[in-house]
Structures are given as structure tokens and as C-alpha cells.
Amino acid sequence: MATHHDHDLPVGEIPKPQTKAIWKTFIILVVVTAIEFAFAFAMDAGTARNAIFIILTIVKAFYIVAEFMHLKHETKALIWCIILPMALVAWLMVALISEGSYYFESITNYFN
Amino acid sequence: MSTSTTLEAPKKGTWDGGNEPLKASYGKLMMWFFLLSDAFTFGAFLIVYGLSRHKHLPYTGEPEAFTFSTEYWPIPEKVFNAFPGLHGMDLPLAFVALMTMILILSSVTMVLAVEAGHRMDKNDVQKWLLWTILFGATFLGCQAWEWAHFISGTDEGMLLADGTRVFGANLTINQYGPPLFADLFFFITGFHGTHVFSGVVLLIMIFINTVNGVYHNRGHYEMVEKVGLYWHFVDLVWVFVFTFFYLI
Incomplete structure (x- = not known):
């Protein structure tokens, strides 16, 4: 592998991590899951509760696919x-x- | 070494892999279409769950008075209420909440590994991949416990009309409700667990490659991105399984 060293980036040129958007998405996902649990215990089962669950699931799916899987930027x-x-x-x-x-x-x- | 360099050199011709439809690389595009087909499979599972549930009698009584019976579809909160080490306590959905958090966290560490790959930061890629492997393996362990508990059953079991009791569930007998409920539990969470297992194997493979400097010498960490897409998909499927199997 020593022959490859001329292709390597010089040491110390690694840019700083840009993780703000990632952690923001993570917090959104955790909060939405917490809201789902709140509804699971605070609200009686029924069509209205199921509709809330499905909407919140689609919200979570949007953030996973758009941000984590980067589909928004394709x-x-x-x-x-x-x-x-x-x-x-x-x-x-x-x-x-x-x-x-x-x-x-x-x-x-x-x-x- | 020179042979491996020529093998990894990018091909530029239009019909030689140089043309990128939809401006996505060949590997990523194929991963997207594979995941789409995989989503159809999981979609089919969840559709069958919805159909079977609606063709069974729903439980209409008070939630407090709920008992297990093959007559009606069970309330998920009453089935999944156990937690390892806290025997006999009624903790509805607590364990599955923990599992959900672990999987979301593993998705975050995966995306951090991809981000580190963009910066060609080998140490960070290794660190985040290791975290992802750890969370993935933890999730698998949780699922193994969940299955073991579901199969062995509760202390009370289900009282049958002839006075005998049934404990736990398999593909034909189910203490929690109609046999189809247990079958769908095994197939849906089992198929998802198989995907998590495959994902952990893929992660270990790319972790070894990263440590050996394969991607660093290649000049890009696209393989981490592709496995990342798969891993996020596994998380995405869990979000839907969680809603349709455990919440609704």
C-alpha cells in the first residue's frame, strides 16, 4: 500500500465535521416518537388516534428518507x-x- | 499494486459506465431500486396484516377488562408489555420504545459515518461505523429477547373453554389471540430482523475495509454511503412496523 501514498490527502487537511443538520433530524425523530407514545397512552383507541399515528409515521419517514437517505438532494x-x-x-x-x-x-x- | 489501480480507475466512456442516469452513481441507483423492491415486500406484509386484522372481530370492551382470546384481535399494548429483568410488571410498549430509540440512534451514527467519509476522515468513519455495529447488534439482542418472551408466553397464559391453559405462541397455537396474529408477528419482525442482521454483516465488512484503508486508497467512501442507504431503509421499515404492529 505504500505506493499509494502520493494519492493521499496531506495530513491535517481533514475539514471539520458538519453535523448540525444530522442532530437536528435526530431530535425531530425522537420528539415525534415521544409524541406518538403520548397519544398511545393519553388518547383512547379509535380512527382519530390511528390517523394521528399514520400522519406522524409519514412525518418520520419523510425525515429519514429526505435527510438521512439524502433523497431530497437527488x-x-x-x-x-x-x-x-x-x-x-x-x-x-x-x-x-x-x-x-x-x-x-x-x-x-x-x-x- | 499497479493492477489494482487500473481496476479501480473510473471508466469515462458513455457506454462504459461514464454516463450516470439520474445523476446518481451506478451503485447508489441500484441500491435505491433494490430498496424500492424490498419496500414492496414489507408493504405486502403490512398490507396482509391490515387485511387480516380487519377481517377479525375487534376487541370492543373496556381496555382494563381485556383478556387474551382467540375470538378477537388483541390490543398490542396488552401483548407487548414485558421488559427484561422486570418480571410481572405491566409496562406497555416500554421495551419496543427502547428498541426504536436504539435503531434511530444507529441511523444517526450511520449518517455521521457517511458524513465523515465525505471528508475522507478515516478515523471518524471507523468510530461511527463501530457505534452503528454496536447499536445494530444491541437491537438484534433485544429482538431475540422479545421473540423468546413471545414464544414462551406469560405466567397466566390463555384459559381455554375446556379449562386448560395455553402458554406462549408458535405458528399454530397462540395465547395472545388468533393464530394469524402470532404468524404475522413472526414473519414481519422476523423478516425485519433478518434485514438488520444482514445490515450488521455488511457494516462489519465495510468496517474491516475501512480499517485496511481500502476506501481511502480508492479515493472515496461511496461503499459506506451505499450500506448507509440500506441501513436507513431498515430503520425506515421499523418506523412502519412500529406504527402498524405496536401502536395501532
Whole structure:
């Protein structure tokens, strides 16, 4: 490996770390998780609480993907390549959950 | 040494790897598309969970009066309320909160390793990679405990109609609720745990490479970025598993 030393950066030229944005994102993630727990104990289960959970989850997902995975700073085309298929998955989820409710309705109301 | 230098020299021709679609390097682009396909798999798991849950009877009584039964889907807070070393105490979601914090923290140390890689700071990359490996391994240990507890069951178990009791869960019998609940627990958290395990293996590999100076001599730490993308994805999946399995 000694032959490679001419490619190395001179010692002492390592710039200072720029970690402010990273820790900011970390604090946001921790706070949002704490809020989720607060809702889990302070609020009764129901559609409203579930909606709050899903919205807060999407907020967390946004910060992880945009900041940690750096997607926010990629080209627009790449961003859409990732987001559009996932939007379709979310749609499938909504469709199949209502399908599950319908199935439950059917077996409880029509076959008893 | 000269052979390895020519092998690692960047190719410049348009059809030779020099052209970068979407202005992302080949490796990162492929990692993004792999993660997208992996997200479909996890999405399918969570969709099946949602569907199965909605086709089962929900528990409608008072949360305080909740008992385990195969008749209705259990309340997650009543299932996941144990903590290692605090036997018999009702601590709903406390352990899973700890696991979530560990994984978020590991994501932060990973992004710090990537940041150190941009600055070609070998020592910092090593330091943050080690922290990430440590948190990842801790998370795996927590999950092993969670599984062991889920499989062996609680002291009371579930009282059946014929007076016998069922303890713990496997793929066919489940003290916490319908068997499908345990099956989905094993498959969803198991598949996620497998990803964490693969991630820890990848992290150990790039840690060894970093210590040996492979990336420093290559002139960039892009491999750390690519493994970082994978690691953040594992964290991202946990965020969704946490919401859909433990909170809702």
C-alpha cells in the first residue's frame, strides 16, 4: 500500500465535521416518537388516534428518507421514481384493508 | 499494486459506465431500486396484516377488562408489555420504545459515518461505523429477547373453554389471540430482523475495509454511503412496523 501514498490527502487537511443538520433530524425523530407514545397512552383507541399515528409515521419517514437517505438532494426524476411506486403501495393498502372489513361484514352478517 | 489501480480507475466512456442516469452513481441507483423492491415486500406484509386484522372481530370492551382470546384481535399494548429483568410488571410498549430509540440512534451514527467519509476522515468513519455495529447488534439482542418472551408466553397464559391453559405462541397455537396474529408477528419482525442482521454483516465488512484503508486508497467512501442507504431503509421499515404492529 505504500505506493499509494502520493494519492493521499496531506495530513491535517481533514475539514471539520458538519453535523448540525444530522442532530437536528435526530431530535425531530425522537420528539415525534415521544409524541406518538403520548397519544398511545393519553388518547383512547379509535380512527382519530390511528390517523394521528399514520400522519406522524409519514412525518418520520419523510425525515429519514429526505435527510438521512439524502433523497431530497437527488434529481427530481429519482425522487419521483421512488415516491410514485410507494404511493401505489399505499393505495393497495387502503384497498385491501377495506376489503378485509367487507370480508368481516360478510361472514358476520350474512352467514349467521 | 499497479493492477489494482487500473481496476479501480473510473471508466469515462458513455457506454462504459461514464454516463450516470439520474445523476446518481451506478451503485447508489441500484441500491435505491433494490430498496424500492424490498419496500414492496414489507408493504405486502403490512398490507396482509391490515387485511387480516380487519377481517377479525375487534376487541370492543373496556381496555382494563381485556383478556387474551382467540375470538378477537388483541390490543398490542396488552401483548407487548414485558421488559427484561422486570418480571410481572405491566409496562406497555416500554421495551419496543427502547428498541426504536436504539435503531434511530444507529441511523444517526450511520449518517455521521457517511458524513465523515465525505471528508475522507478515516478515523471518524471507523468510530461511527463501530457505534452503528454496536447499536445494530444491541437491537438484534433485544429482538431475540422479545421473540423468546413471545414464544414462551406469560405466567397466566390463555384459559381455554375446556379449562386448560395455553402458554406462549408458535405458528399454530397462540395465547395472545388468533393464530394469524402470532404468524404475522413472526414473519414481519422476523423478516425485519433478518434485514438488520444482514445490515450488521455488511457494516462489519465495510468496517474491516475501512480499517485496511481500502476506501481511502480508492479515493472515496461511496461503499459506506451505499450500506448507509440500506441501513436507513431498515430503520425506515421499523418506523412502519412500529406504527402498524405496536401502536395501532
